[in-house]
Amino acid sequence: MHTSSLESWNDGAAKRAIVAFVTSAATEESPGYVPPRDRVAVFDNDGTLWVEKPAPVQTAFVLEKLAARMKADPSLADAWPYRAVAARDESFLHALEVQDADAVTSMVQAIGAAWEGTTLDAYEAEAARYLASWRHERFGLPATGLVYQPMLELFDYLRAHGWRVFVCSGGGRDFMRVICEDTWGLPRENVIGSAPEFVWRDGEPVRRAALHGPVAIGPGKPEYVLARTGRLPRFAAGNDDVDVELLASARFALLVVHDDDVREYAYTEGAERARATAGREGWTTVSVKNDWKTVLKERSDGEEPE
């Protein structure tokens, strides 16, 4: 299922642009040549590598955690952002969905407090348990089945041409590291992004409340790429407004456009600036509807979702 031939891509403008760029980057005589050491490709995760509607699995994971904390300590329900979570405040959840900076900051603080003092092993076990039981409300699939098959093929295609592939997730590095090896075929060190500081207790790393670095959205994304790889990406893929800075920092920018409400979801909200910039800057856009033969990894037998 995991091939390097881009076989889930229709032969359209997006695939042709990818192939032209990658081929040229690998050709020493070409003006588009990229020396091997500079072949850094970076992908956003939610909405770029897997389905993020109606909400990313990690958002569900966090909201369940906050709900459990409120149950254990009802006084929390008066504090922000617990109050909004408890009341299922639509405007707050919407602000979170479009990654509004204030909403994200308040959630980052709540997340920091919720897992403060948790060992990395315990956190990973908790994330793995959640992922094992969670199912997508429409597709009935586990989160790892919501990964876009064409993107896995793109990972392989890039690697076959000497690229190192990284995922930079605003949603949180350590959650993604639980699945990166089996689902993406990427080592943990290639997963970067928002993460807490750790302290050592009895030789074990324990989460602190504070983040180690910025939140990996907006300008935080290229900052993480630079910190991690020592370079800015030459190839980047994203899908919404918090990916604009990452995409702008790359030589080749790929923007996923969610326009397929049959096989996935169709939405523009939170991606208005990204799409306008793509038009202006000549970024390559991927229409889920037209560019992808197969969308979901678990549906790659051609089966249509209900």
Place this chain on the structure above:
Amino acid sequence: MHTSSLESWNDGAAKRAIVAFVTSAATEESPGYVPPRDRVAVFDNDGTLWVEKPAPVQTAFVLEKLAARMKADPSLADAWPYRAVAARDESFLHALEVQDADAVTSMVQAIGAAWEGTTLDAYEAEAARYLASWRHERFGLPATGLVYQPMLELFDYLRAHGWRVFVCSGGGRDFMRVICEDTWGLPRENVIGSAPEFVWRDGEPVRRAALHGPVAIGPGKPEYVLARTGRLPRFAAGNDDVDVELLASARFALLVVHDDDVREYAYTEGAERARATAGREGWTTVSVKNDWKTVLKERSDGEEPE
């Protein structure tokens, strides 16, 4: 010169322990088996990968920078740690040499201020120029010629057995990234450690004064390894007291003991705790004098230093 046969290692206890560990780690039926995803090897830099006496090249680089700043702004000479640098205060330079926490913190702040507002490109060009002109006062070699040949062979040997090799330097990530590809054969993303935050100005990353994370000494080392790789190292190498936490976090710990004042330097200061711990914990120690046939990369023709 760069082989994978450990040919610069004498056939002593250190080499035998390394070969036994690495062979066992690669053998699925062995109790010492390490799954490929966990094969993370981490090396300290100064004194572990290259000569750090009489002072690491990066210390010289920083002191020259601070001197130039004082020349441009004489009022700085009243401020700490400039005052100590200007006076060539032996006790301060000594505290720095043994990586005393207060001395290191004051230098980190001075370094942050000295390069605040410098683009990454400009910083790298400055480091490259310095490295091109600097020569070791005793050996007359450039810094990259001070790299230990046996360690380059160990990199190759580990990689040939499926390990990913990282360097974690307290001295500063971005300085090392200037030389890592050509000198160590490591991509930039495998060099981790102390580094500043960046802001973006006109699409270019510019150094801020603040560090992005802790200083990569003591407990900061395993923290960086965890942040970058998602795991603690299974193999670690160091040489002094600020490497103890890194070494203690690994399954196999290698401590370089500097005991060869003919081909390198013999010293124990700053490594007392590391050596005591090595004895207690059964770490593998490497005697420069007895375990290495060749010491310096540039001397691997067998030529003796003057």
